[in-house]
Amino acid sequence: MTVSHDQLANAIRALAMDAVEAANSGHPGMPMGMADVATVLFTEYLKFDSAEPGWADRDRFVLSAGHGSMLIYALLHLTGYARPTIEDIRNFRQLGSPCAGHPENFELPGVECTTGPLGQGFAMAVGMAIAERHLNATFGDDLVDHRTWVIAGDGCLQEGINHEAVGLAGHLGLGRLIVFWDDNRITIDGGTELSTSEDIGARYQASGWHFVACDGHNPADIRRAIDEALADPRPSLIGCRTIIGKGAPNKQGTSKTHGSPLGAEEVAAARQTLGWTDEPFVVPEPIRDAWLQAGKRGEAVRSEWTARLSGHSQRDEFERRMRGGLPGGDEKRNAYLESLLANPQKVATRKASEMALEAMTVVIPELVGGSADLTGSNNTKTAATKPLTRDDYSGRYLYYGIREFGMAAAMNGMALHGGVIPYGGTFLVFADYMRNAIRLSALQRVRVIYVLTHDSIGLGEDGPTHQPVEHLTSLRLIPNLHVYRPCDAVETAECWSLAVRRKDGPTVLALSRQNLPQLRTSGRMEAAKGGYRLQQAEKPRRVVLIASGSEVEVAVSVRERLEAEGVGADVVSMPSWELFMAQPAEYRAELLPAVALKVSIEAGTTLGWERFTGPDGLNFGIDGFGASAPAADLYKHFGLAPDSIAPKVLERLKQG
Amino acid sequence: MTVSHDQLANAIRALAMDAVEAANSGHPGMPMGMADVATVLFTEYLKFDSAEPGWADRDRFVLSAGHGSMLIYALLHLTGYARPTIEDIRNFRQLGSPCAGHPENFELPGVECTTGPLGQGFAMAVGMAIAERHLNATFGDDLVDHRTWVIAGDGCLQEGINHEAVGLAGHLGLGRLIVFWDDNRITIDGGTELSTSEDIGARYQASGWHFVACDGHNPADIRRAIDEALADPRPSLIGCRTIIGKGAPNKQGTSKTHGSPLGAEEVAAARQTLGWTDEPFVVPEPIRDAWLQAGKRGEAVRSEWTARLSGHSQRDEFERRMRGGLPGGDEKRNAYLESLLANPQKVATRKASEMALEAMTVVIPELVGGSADLTGSNNTKTAATKPLTRDDYSGRYLYYGIREFGMAAAMNGMALHGGVIPYGGTFLVFADYMRNAIRLSALQRVRVIYVLTHDSIGLGEDGPTHQPVEHLTSLRLIPNLHVYRPCDAVETAECWSLAVRRKDGPTVLALSRQNLPQLRTSGRMEAAKGGYRLQQAEKPRRVVLIASGSEVEVAVSVRERLEAEGVGADVVSMPSWELFMAQPAEYRAELLPAVALKVSIEAGTTLGWERFTGPDGLNFGIDGFGASAPAADLYKHFGLAPDSIAPKVLERLKQG
DSSP states (O other): OOOOOHHHHHHHHHHHHHHHHHTTTTTTHHHHHSHHHHHHIIIIIIOOOOTTTTTTSEEEESSGGGGGHHHHHHHHHTTTTTTSSSHHTTTSSSOOSSSSSSOOTOTTTTTTOOOOSTHHHHHHHHHHHHHHHHHHHHHOOTOOOOOOOEEEHHHHHHHHHHHHHHHHHHTOOTTEEEEEEEEEOEEEEEEGGOOOOOOOOHHHTTTTEEEEEEETTHHHHHHHHHHHHHHHSSSSSEHHHHHOOOTTTTTTTTTGTSEEEEOHHHHHHHHHHHHSSTTTTOOOOOHHHHHHHHHHHHHHHHHHHHHHHHHHHHHHHHHHHTTTTSSSSSSHHHHHHHHHHSSOOOOEEHHHOOOOOHHHHHHHHHEEEESOHHHHHOOOOOOOOOBBBBTTTTTTEOOOSOOOOHHHHHHHHHHOOOOOOEEEEEEEGGGGGGGGHHHHHHHHTTTOOOESSSOOOGTTTOOOOTTTSSSSHHHHOOOOOOEESSSHHHHHHHHHHHHHHHSOEEEEEEEEEEEEEOOSSSSSSSGSSEEEEEOOOOOOOEEEEEEEEEHHHHHHHHHHHHTTOEEEEEEOOOOHHHHHHHHHHHHHHHHOEEEETEEOOOOOOOTTHHHHOTTTTTEESSSSSHHHHHHHHHHHHHOOHHHHHHHHHHHHHOOO | OOOHHHHHHHHHHHHHHHHHHHHHHHHHHHHHHHHHHHHHHHIIOOOOOOTTOOOSOOOOEEEEEEGGGHHHHHHHHTTOSSSSOHHHHHTTTSSSOOSSSSSSSSTOTOOOOOOOOTTTTHHHHHHHHEEEHHHHHHOOOTTTTEEEEEEOOOOHSSSSSHHHHHHHHHHHHTTTTEEEEEEEEEEEEGGGTTTTTHHHHHHHTTTOEEHHHHHHOHHHHHHHHHHHHHSSSSSSEEEOOOOOTTTOEEEEEEEGGGGSSOOOHHHHHHHHTTOOOTTTTTHHHHHHHHHHHHHTTHHHHHHHHHHHHHTTTHHHHHHHHHHHHOSOOHHHHHHHHHHHHOOOOOHHHHHHHHHHHHHHHHHHHEEEEEEEEHHHHHHOOOOOBBBBTTTTOOOOOEESSSSSHHHHHHHHHHHHHOEEEEEEEEGGGGGGGGGGHHHHHHHHHHOEEEEESSSGGGGGGGGGOOOOOSSHHHHHHHOOOOOOOSSSSSHHHHHHHHHHHHHHOOOEEOOOOSSEEOOOOOOSSSGSSSEEEOOOOOOOOEEEOOOOOOOHHHHHHHHHHHTTTOEEEEEEEOSOHHHTTTTTTHHHHHSTTTTEEEEESSSSTTTTTHHHHTSEEEESSOOOOOOSSOHHHHHHHHHSHHHHHHHHHHHHHHHH
């Protein structure tokens, strides 16, 4: 028996509606609407081998419209990936099933990234396509020669981040990126005419993309469009005119199929419409076999690739990079640290970050940097990182443009692709613009390094719109994100080292605009403990001053004043709350003893510091917005100068 | 003496370079580059009267490229606004000067909004233009008939939010919005060709905009373009080809003029080039007079308008709305609250929010709602709020599309315009997408109400991408933002009442997807205290359970279990940290006494709760990401079910 296109596609439709029905929750409309496109892609075009989901040169497929997760679960299952099993799919959206409500990269090989937050899958795909071209330029066609495919919906295209992603991809000429737009003219609120009047194809063309439309239910027309996209050197958007929920005779074409189960009656009607007579979750043998064959299409190509790799002169380096292991070169980085200890530098920590990067980018070729148009302010570019452009993908520095969110998502995509370690800069306050992408770095457990400079009122005159106040702690709240705020050049180098070594999650480096004295002239990798005693009380200890970043200098001055009054005080530098909390309780108790008055100093909101100072401690910070003035004036104005803090500490001690 | 266009424009250039030089900090390039365009606009087109900055029917002018703040300070000063004085300008970027690094609406009348975070000024202008058309539809041409003008740079256009703002404005056909794009082909990193290849005009046209280019240094050509824009029914983008830093002979046209002082030598050279012989901060009398005349151009028109207003049948209502005062109708809202107390409702708080809105939107006609394509999920639409469309601006409900950031910025613009109280919905997790606009609501002190539903793992199956964990506390960190998480229908109604009455800042309502029992059957406006005793211990009190939102129900169940074991426990409902912290210390101490074991329960990160429980308290929450499963399973899984919490509290009591 020959299996028809419709039968293949209907297997997706049946699994999608059955799983959503069983879960009594989910989104059947998109998988049913895009089943035909996905079938053509997976059975004829996508380069993959279901037996080897980790094959480095596979095509990447991103379901940017992540709510349609049953589409990818059905595809992975049908093409023979080890997971999800049919049992996993039966347990769609239940605790412990890898078939989560939205696709999660850490649950299933074959899910290249975690999607659901609209627009970001698409933008991550841009990062994957950048990584592919960069590695191709580095390792050649023999090892790296694949495409990135995306399915995106109207939501992905309406979101602001889409403009950034489209602009970046068009500018870099990422011709191996092909996006299917599920043009079903339906959003949650109703028809797209409720909220948009855009000529989407024209917009894409204006940004250097190729656009072609097709009938998303006609396999031949889908092929025609894909072939045209493949032949075009520009990135492509394929507008697939589809009917949402296609196959559900009474609800298709309406927002009713978008985000809720079809209901038993409509599922029964859909079975009839589709000619699908089997029980829920049962795929007839011939159809199953045809899908499994499709899952093996890439076997030979993969074997050839493996053969090429095994004899390749760059094999070790390629494998190291894709594995995420670091190269040698520790000596060089250590030498830099030792030189700092020997010759203290008074520099801004953003400058110290550049110095650390200069040392690291020479020995770690997979570091690929960039900035959202603040290169000179973020100090992110080094001598070793030449620009990555459409004419030279071997470069290691991206001029991301004024596109913070797009930059962060692209970095997620690059890290997910593997083979590169992306870092990128903007001002700390504009972490707000890319916050959900930072969250997705953490959720996806990827090594992305955020270089966030101008980290407090210390930036001075730019004023409250540019002065982060709540940002440090608001980032500390994000699970699995490491936030560092180093106090000097030594800590900055240590934090960079920790960030690069961390394989399973992102790091934020919060860095000063203003110069800071080097307070550390001894010790090795103290920052790894998150918090440590930088200075010890000389007089009997009654106070522990805890500070981060630029306020450690303030704490040191406060300590001098206290000691002069006969009050012993430790200074604890705490570059990372997360790492400090991970230390043994005894270490933490010894550092922050119950008997001492604990005082936090940080030029940001005080909320959260109670965790370390207790309710009887003192918290110096800024609980309102900043102001526009030179930095020194602001520190005085906001009560963060040593002369203002020391008397308050003494006063509290007197109160007992 | 006749004053030439060049002389007028050079007055701006001179003040900009002098002020930046004196501050030794700032951005001279943009004001010098756009001086010609601004001169034509302010002396010939903009409808305003410098003697009456608050005139309701004035044109709104938004400097979206806020770093060029000296442009607007120069314009306001030259056209005769009371502030900034020349002394204010001399103190540009110094503590206490209203001439902050970036323009701030709360510092100077004439600064319509706070800009600097790129892209948002433009997007706020869209909101102003919406408010104008809505009020025009409500009050007629006699009272409301003005335009919104914007100056934006490449940064504003590259940012993702620009796509959302452009899409919304094009869709709504906001023909009275005219944007000048400072097309200087320079960004901070260098030429725009480093990061973009976009045909900007084509993109705008694709979204329903009119586009026209002009020579931004030729007044006649600028006029031609403006006249064309005025004649076109679509919103307009005027591409003004300019030279950044024009007038500085050696640095103009380069990024060197963007963000730093020109330096004494180049300032001297510029004076020569411009033929500007006066001392710094001195504007020759004839030029000063000509500018002052321009500032009075609108006097007659304003007088006529005032006369029309004084005899207008809708005068009182118009003035009330523009003043931001609420209408009567308290009885109706109170009646709703009383009906709840009499007939408790078990509903999700998002549904309770809809019920409160139904009652309020009938009596408060200035409430203008909307949602970022989640109307049915956010429950934001009521019977009284018909759609606001390009064909009917009198509507009160906006289908914002999948544009969270654009929505939030538009709401800021609407609130800044005055006459409307905007509220808008999305999921709480997607507060991330619009976070900096929420921050700008708070900084700008505007009454914008964010309806953020699906506020915890209680949303269930959608999983970690959609489950807010860190969001509640990360929003609480934003200064001047009130965050409410009501526990039932009564608290929800109270919080809505507080939000609407708050004139000087924004409010977030965090609302549940899942049904919650009505726990309050007595009391009046308890939520106004931020936290209050919902249930009192029967047995001797040893424990105080503090919870918010959906976890108050959990706390009530835990309390039952504790009391059954002979342990007295209070339940404190804490819908708002901000309001609770504003209560007298005695009230707080009485509610959260030092002697009791204090236990917080909230389905979010625990960081911050130490402020209320102290270090010896217990904090139940979620410090990692959520998971995909039915809500009840998740509460058990994450240890937030009463059966899991009660034993741990008892255990802690045993430890003493």
